[in-house]
Amino acid sequence: MSKNDQTASFLLRFTQVIFKDKTGKADVQWRGKITHVQGNDQKNFSELKDAIGFIQNKLSDLTISSIKEDLSPKEKEGILNKSMDIWKKLAKSYPKMVAEAIKDPKAQVIQIQEQISSKAEDLSNLLHLESYKPTSKSDIQELSHQISQLTDLVAKLQKKVDNIDRKISKS
Amino acid sequence: MIKFDDTHIENLLEARQKADLEIITLGSFTLILNGEEISDNWGRDKAIQLFQFLIISRNRMALHKEMIIDRLWEEAGSDQTFKVALHEIKKVIEPKTNKRGNTKYIQRQGSSYKLNMENIWLDSQVFKSFIEIGNKLYSEQKELAILSFQSAINIYKGVFLPNRIYEDWTSSERENLQMLALNAFVSLSELLLNEQPKETIRLTEEALNIDQTWEEAYRIQMMAHMLNGNRPQALKCFEKCKNILNKEFGIDPLPVTIDLFNNIKTK
Numbered sequence: 001m002s003k004n005d006q007t008a009s010f011l012l013r014f015t016q017v018i019f020k021d022k023t024g025k026a027d028v029q030w031r032g033k034i035t036h037v038q039g040n041d042q043k044n045f046s047e048l049k050d051a052i053g054f055i056q057n058k059l060s061d062l063t064i065s066s067i068k069e070d071l072s073p074k075e076k077e078g079i080l081n082k083s084m085d086i087w088k089k090l091a092k093s094y095p096k097m098v099a100e101a102i103k104d105p106k107a108q109v110i111q112i113q114e115q116i117s118s119k120a121e122d123l124s125n126l127l128h129l130e131s132y133k134p135t136s137k138s139d140i141q142e143l144s145h146q147i148s149q150l151t152d153l154v155a156k157l158q159k160k161v162d163n164i165d166r167k168i169s170k171s
Numbered sequence: 172m173i174k175f176d177d178t179h180i181e182n183l184l185e186a187r188q189k190a191d192l193e194i195i196t197l198g199s200f201t202l203i204l205n206g207e208e209i210s211d212n213w214g215r216d217k218a219i220q221l222f223q224f225l226i227i228s229r230n231r232m233a234l235h236k237e238m239i240i241d242r243l244w245e246e247a248g249s250d251q252t253f254k255v256a257l258h259e260i261k262k263v264i265e266p267k268t269n270k271r272g273n274t275k276y277i278q279r280q281g282s283s284y285k286l287n288m289e290n291i292w293l294d295s296q297v298f299k300s301f302i303e304i305g306n307k308l309y310s311e312q313k314e315l316a317i318l319s320f321q322s323a324i325n326i327y328k329g330v331f332l333p334n335r336i337y338e339d340w341t342s343s344e345r346e347n348l349q350m351l352a353l354n355a356f357v358s359l360s361e362l363l364l365n366e367q368p369k370e371t372i373r374l375t376e377e378a379l380n381i382d383q384t385w386e387e388a389y390r391i392q393m394m395a396h397m398l399n400g401n402r403p404q405a406l407k408c409f410e411k412c413k414n415i416l417n418k419e420f421g422i423d424p425l426p427v428t429i430d431l432f433n434n435i436k437t438k
Binding site: 007017019021029031033037038046 | 342426427
């Protein structure tokens with residue numbers, strides 16, 4: 001069986017349309033298109049669940065065509081169920097992630113902020129400052145210089161994230 | 172930020188004459204070496220795949236051959252497959268270079284490989300450059316923006332590597348180029364709307380051939396039909412847009428499109 005027989009690749013296109021509704025209020029709409037590369041089939045969608053359904057159909061077809069003919073019906077059923085279980089798990093989490101990325105940029109900012117805080121903690125853990133025993137005055141100076149650079153870097157990143165956060169809150 | 176002017180456009184237009192190797196990837200895959208077209212079946216499919224993969228990866232760092240083998244052929248590929256494919260490419264595009272030497276078009280760094288674009292004219296790359304210039308000049312230098320978009324459109328003969336549409340390593344480049352083509356057709360149609368409504372209609376049709384749900388193209392086409400004195404056709408165009416959006420997305424046209432339709436209806 002060739003690589004293409006066992007692979008399903010999907011290409012997702014999202015187009016954002018910002019417009020004014022009848023009352024003049026700004027609104028946003030997402031239009032999507034999903035392409036199954038190996039079959040070159042395409043589907044337009046405005047709700048993510050339609051794209052998920054499209055993927056699910058293609059993956060079912062792939063699993064069915066990949067099951068060897070000489071397996072017993074029970075074995076075939078087992079493989080199909082297992083394959084669908086894996087997909088269901090993915091399908092539950094992935095759309096949520098994509099939807100959040102589209103609908104809630106603010107949540108992403110909070111996530112980035114949390115990541116920065118967590119990285120800063122990781123950095124201080126990695127440095128093991130309490131156990132660091134400098135041997136000379138220049139070591140101490142070098143260390144404090146590095147810490148100061150890191151602190152500046154984290155502060156700059158934090159500032160950038162705060163700016164993005166402010167812009168999003170305003171919009 | 173680079174400031175573009177007519178020299179950039181001229182340089183791009185002249186670049187093709189200066190190149191030794193011309194590569195066509197839009198609408199077909201053709202190689203032209205020193206002005207002579209190399210026949211379609213110049214190598215085994217794996218050699219052609221390898222060359223096309225190097226074209227797609229031209230802006231990245233040199234790629235390790237293991238990575239190339241894995242991406243293109245997985246278990247069906249080996250060191251030997253790679254070696255044979257590379258040899259075939261060199262035989263065709265650089266017949267005078269010896270087997271082991273560093274060649275003019277394919278640079279080797281240890282076990283990594285990269286295409287050297289210095290003497291190569293690649294249609295998709297020039298196409299992207301024209302669109303980049305067109306977009307930058309769009310609001311301030313209309314005439315040059317028109318020239319740039321027109322030059323891009325002249326190069327666009329169809330989708331990227333059409334014989335590879337089922338192979339996923341080509342998908343992202345194809346999608347990227349298709350969206351740029353859509354952008355070029357729509358932008359140029361907007362720029363030509365008042366002076367050349369008939370050409371605008373043709374360009375919006377081209378855009379809709381790429382994506383039949385592109386609502387902006389319908390709006391521009393409706394306006395072009397009106398400027399052309401064809402009100403019934405403008406109204407028909409709205410109906411088509413409405414039906415397609417409903418069929419494909421289950422949505423209505425945007426308020427701005429509906430307003431345009433209402434304006435046309437009452438005229």
